[in-house]
Amino acid sequence: GQQVMQIPQYQHVQEGEDFTTYCNSSTTLSNIQWYKQRPGGHPVFLIQLVKSGEVKKQKRLTFQFGEAKKNSSLHITATQTTDVGTYFCAGGEGGSEKLVFGKGTKLTVNP
């Protein structure tokens, strides 16, 4: 079945440093979604990417969808303490509404 892998599993940065998490799917995706989960919280939707090679930006966050629609990345510029949490990618395949989540990248930011 479809598998979604994320690396790294953990990332610790100093405030102001950049951060990137990578997501790879074993199958071609129809779309990929990114979620953020704060400690003790629930996943909160960040963005959805649908088109091959798509790049979307939200302030300091940049999301990319690979040309082959099998990988994606999230890049945060100049991290802040408010960025702490676990970032999940979730992929969907055509013909199904289910999302397959990666294991997430847990980001900690040292002030």
Next chain:
Amino acid sequence: DTGVSQNPRHKITKRGQNVTFRCDPISEHNRLYWYRQTLGQGPEFLTYFQNEAQLEKSRLLSDRFSAERPKGSFSTLEIQRTEQGDSAMYLCASSLGGVWQTQYFGPGTRLLVL
């Protein structure tokens, strides 16, 4: 609050007991999803409903698990004869109809089976 709500927020039960969780989706959302999340893992899809119809179920959803959405509004997830391996956070999400709509998650029900 017009977000997704789940009850109870926490449940402690003994092995072998039955438990039932409830999810109230965002009112205009006709899709409802159940996920399970264990520590250090991403949410794992269990099942989803379009209105009252259960359209897809994961192989994770053993015969001890049953979900319903009788009137196309709230949903219940029941686990019979609970096992320690069922301990997890059970998340509910809802979305509008249509292809690949954003899923809005509730706060979850944390289950501990002793």
